[in-house]
Amino acid sequence: MKSLLLGNAAIARGAWEAGVCLASSYPGTPSTEITANIAKYDEIYTEWASNEKVAMEVAFGASLAGRRSFTGMKHVGLNVAADALFTISYTGVNAGLVCAVADEPGMHSSQNEQDSRHYARAAKVPMLEPADSQECLNFTKYGYALSEEYDTPVLIRTSTRIAHSQSIVTMSERMNPPFFQYEKNPQKYVMMPAYARERHPIVEQRILDLIKLAEDTFLNRVEMGDTKIGIITSGTCYQYVKEVFGGKASVLKLGMVYPLPSKLITSFAAKVDRLVVVEELEPFIEEHCKKLGLKVSGKDIFPICGELSQNIIADKLGVSYNDGMKIGEEIPGRPPVMCAGCSHRGLFYVLGKIKAVVLGDIGCYTLGAAPPLSAMDTTICMGSSISSLHGYVRAGGKNAVCVIGDSTFAHMGINGLINIGYNRSDCTVIIADNSTTGMTGHQENPTTGVNIKGEPCGKMDIEAVCRASGIGRVRVVDTYDLEETERVIREEMSIPEPSVIIARRPCVLLKTTKAQPPVCVDADKCIGCKMCMKIGCPAISKKESKVIINGAVCSGCGVCAQLCKFGAIGRDISQT
Amino acid sequence: METRNIVIVGVGGQGSLLACNLMGRALLLEGYDAKVSEVHGMSQRGGSVVTYVRYGDKVYSPVIDTGRAELLVSFELLEAARWFELLRPGGTIVTNTGRIDPIPVIMGAAEYPDNLQGKFRQKGAIVDAIDAFTIAAEAGSQKCVNMVMMGRLSKYFPFADETWQKALEETVPARLVDMNKKAFMLGYNAKKGVI
Ligand SMILES: Cc1ncc(C[n+]2csc(CCOP(=O)(O)OP(=O)(O)O)c2C)c(N)n1
Numbered sequence: 178m179k180s181l182l183l184g185n186a187a188i189a190r191g192a193w194e195a196g197v198c199l200a201s202s203y204p205g206t207p208s209t210e211i212t213a214n215i216a217k218y219d220e221i222y223t224e225w226a227s228n229e230k231v232a233m234e235v236a237f238g239a240s241l242a243g244r245r246s247f248t249g250m251k252h253v254g255l256n257v258a259a260d261a262l263f264t265i266s267y268t269g270v271n272a273g274l275v276c277a278v279a280d281e282p283g284m285h286s287s288q289n290e291q292d293s294r295h296y297a298r299a300a301k302v303p304m305l306e307p308a309d310s311q312e313c314l315n316f317t318k319y320g321y322a323l324s325e326e327y328d329t330p331v332l333i334r335t336s337t338r339i340a341h342s343q344s345i346v347t348m349s350e351r352m353n354p355p356f357f358q359y360e361k362n363p364q365k366y367v368m369m370p371a372y373a374r375e376r377h378p379i380v381e382q383r384i385l386d387l388i389k390l391a392e393d394t395f396l397n398r399v400e401m402g403d404t405k406i407g408i409i410t411s412g413t414c415y416q417y418v419k420e421v422f423g424g425k426a427s428v429l430k431l432g433m434v435y436p437l438p439s440k441l442i443t444s445f446a447a448k449v450d451r452l453v454v455v456e457e458l459e460p461f462i463e464e465h466c467k468k469l470g471l472k473v474s475g476k477d478i479f480p481i482c483g484e485l486s487q488n489i490i491a492d493k494l495g496v497s498y499n500d501g502m503k504i505g506e507e508i509p510g511r512p513p514v515m516c517a518g519c520s521h522r523g524l525f526y527v528l529g530k531i532k533a534v535v536l537g538d539i540g541c542y543t544l545g546a547a548p549p550l551s552a553m554d555t556t557i558c559m560g561s562s563i564s565s566l567h568g569y570v571r572a573g574g575k576n577a578v579c580v581i582g583d584s585t586f587a588h589m590g591i592n593g594l595i596n597i598g599y600n601r602s603d604c605t606v607i608i609a610d611n612s613t614t615g616m617t618g619h620q621e622n623p624t625t626g627v628n629i630k631g632e633p634c635g636k637m638d639i640e641a642v643c644r645a646s647g648i649g650r651v652r653v654v655d656t657y658d659l660e661e662t663e664r665v666i667r668e669e670m671s672i673p674e675p676s677v678i679i680a681r682r683p684c685v686l687l688k689t690t691k692a693q694p695p696v697c698v699d700a701d702k703c704i705g706c707k708m709c710m711k712i713g714c715p716a717i718s719k720k721e722s723k724v725i726i727n728g729a730v731c732s733g734c735g736v737c738a739q740l741c742k743f744g745a746i747g748r749d750i751s752q753t
Numbered sequence: 754m755e756t757r758n759i760v761i762v763g764v765g766g767q768g769s770l771l772a773c774n775l776m777g778r779a780l781l782l783e784g785y786d787a788k789v790s791e792v793h794g795m796s797q798r799g800g801s802v803v804t805y806v807r808y809g810d811k812v813y814s815p816v817i818d819t820g821r822a823e824l825l826v827s828f829e830l831l832e833a834a835r836w837f838e839l840l841r842p843g844g845t846i847v848t849n850t851g852r853i854d855p856i857p858v859i860m861g862a863a864e865y866p867d868n869l870q871g872k873f874r875q876k877g878a879i880v881d882a883i884d885a886f887t888i889a890a891e892a893g894s895q896k897c898v899n900m901v902m903m904g905r906l907s908k909y910f911p912f913a914d915e916t917w918q919k920a921l922e923e924t925v926p927a928r929l930v931d932m933n934k935k936a937f938m939l940g941y942n943a944k945k946g947v948i
Contacts, residue, residue: 342815499820501838509863511855513798
């Protein structure tokens with residue numbers, strides 16, 4: 178059966194066809210839809226885990242129990258899961274374990290541009306890189322066979338353009354899920370030094386075996402064309418290269434990007450006049466070629482930063498191309514903004530007003546850093562806000578708070594809070610609880626009480642967790658109430674004790690959030706002071722000397738009305 | 754056949770994901786090789802979004818580079834200007850005449866450029882502009898702008914009416930099919946907007 182599938186949906190389909198029985202993941206663009214799609218298959222137990230390390234370990238547990246398992250994450254998620262990965266590499270698997278990791282050259286929705294291929298090399302596990310949705314499906318499916326045959330976790334690497342493009346896929350049926358009875362084997366699974374020392378050489382031998390495989394696997398293929406130029410490439414770059422050259426170049430397309438073949442590359446190099454590696458981010462394949470003593474172009478002509486494109490490739494390799502026309506006019510930017518009625522807005526307005534140093538975190542609330550709110554000082558990685566605030570305060574930093582979302586708190590923030598409770602610093606931690614994982618498209622999380630399939634499940638009690646971590650002062654505020662929010666934040670900041678403020682107000686975009694009637698401006702009372710525009714609400718704009726509110730955009734949160742000193746904004750004003 | 758390149762742009766929240774799915778569905782029904790890119794994540798929060806549709810006998814890249822698109826479909830006027838560079842010389846812009854002011858304009862830090870349609874034409878583009886906000890309201894909801902524009906876009910494809918109808922039924926939630934079909938038809942038949 179043929180269908181047009183998103184790369185991520187194709188990975189999900191591949192996992193299903195391979196007889197996977199369990200999937201555990203944490204969301205992260207551009208990987209989220211893999212697991213969201215797996216959840217649609219009734220045969221697969223699917224969950225959002227609290228973080229990627231947990232997810233990886235859950236998948237390992239399922240593999241141990243004899244069932245094929247899956248975990249998916251974005252590139253930075255693999256940092257979190259790395260501790261588990263590096264040692265699961267030693268133990269190997271029982272049933273197949275595949276981990277999909279989505280890189281993001283260009284950082285459309287990410288905080289860095291790290292290249293996951295380094296993880297494959299560092300953890301000594303194979304990594305496959307599909308170049309379209311069909312390969313997403315096939316490689317995932319094959320990944321399980323590979324995992325079991327070589328007794329290793331397998332990484333599938335995608336990038337935004339593969340993960341988020343739909344292309345045509347031929348699908349098959351689900352295979353009978355294989356089952357491997359668990360047998361006690363501490364030498365394989367208990368990685369204490371004596372046993373781990375025995376496992377390490379097995380890992381080294383495995384890589385040698387995988388290199389042999391890399392030399393003639395179907396995953397790597399040569400497409401001979403004109404031999405003046407020979408290009409080694411993988412993933413989305415393969416598509417760009419074909420687009421630019423068609424048959425006018427010879428191409429070595431690598432579907433397995435770690436370990437890399439040596440003979441295959443050397444013999445390909447021997448057949449072409451000029452050897453070029455086209456890869457996004459790091460010179461990973463290029464360095465391998467150089468180690469083989471080959472003369473090769475790569476990052477001497479292509480950028481390390483950002484995405485590649487057909488035009489960049491054409492330009493750098495001397496192929497003519499059309500560059501589009503500019504409109505020749507300054508086009509105002511359209512940065513992402515907090516939605517009208519966003520529960521985070523009031524919080525950041527208040528933090529800006531009291532001029533607090535705000536150690537921030539990652540989520541929709543990171544938009545609090547953008548003007549006009551401009552009320553966030555740092556964003557590093559998930560959970561860093563809480564731990565860094567402790568260091569900031571311990572080192573004498575003043576007037577500081579941190580802000581972290583509910584999903585991010587459950588992900589990694591909780592660790593930093595335990596540290597504050599334990600080491601006692603006068604930190605004021607603000608948990609922006611909008612009852613969802615907003616940034617990545619509204620996934621459920623441990624604090625929402627609903628699972629990935631939309632069914633009721635366990636619910637983490639944030640207040641209780643804070644108290645149990647040793648935080649005596651735990652307060653809840655509604656961010657739609659500016660006065661109360663300000664008062665509570667000021668109070669907690671002034672008290673020399675660790676405290677948590679839970680800024681609680683569900684995301685306006687949730688289906689369960691009831692829409693309120695929009696507010697409007699009484700033009701007679703409005704003097705055009707623009708005080709209400711300091712919150713950067715997309716529903717509010719200025720027309721001539723007055724402010725107007727777009728009723729189609731306004732969600733009726735009423736935050737702007739609290740800022741108006743002239744009582745010009747209200748719900749019941751009928752404009753006559 | 755040579756691969757055809759269509760770019761769909763708009764503002765996050767205008768439903769370009771659904772438009773993409775509709776487009777993809779129609780191409781599949783017509784039996785083409787196709788690649789359709791989507792936008793997720795950060796840019797959906799009211800930011801500028803761009804999606805690519807490519808189809809033909811064999812499609813390689815999922816993205817359309819500058820100077821390559823024969824059709825640029827814009828759900829909002831300023832976005833057509835922002836992504837103008839993707840248009841090939843003499844290409845066609847199918848755009849909503851309606852505007853959504855971006856935050857810098859709202860805040861008074863930048864101005865919304867005037868006479869954009871004129872400027873598109875000056876650069877040799879063919880412009881097909883309709884007032885999609887008004888038309889969408891007529892169909893029943895402001896939210897249907899995406900379907901109004903897709904209806905307009907369908908004029909540029911040699912597909913049977915049934916293809917679009919079927920694709921629409923398969924991509925839009927059942928209770929919204931009628932309204933979306935109406936929006937699609939109104940977009941298809943709309944008079945060219947004022948310049
Ligand atoms: C290690 C890691 N995993 C995943 C992500 C992707 N990601 C960024 S923010 C976020 C969650 C945001 O949810 P929440 O903290 O509830 O804030 P909200 O967006 O709802 O305001 C996720 C999953 C990431 N940046 N890093």
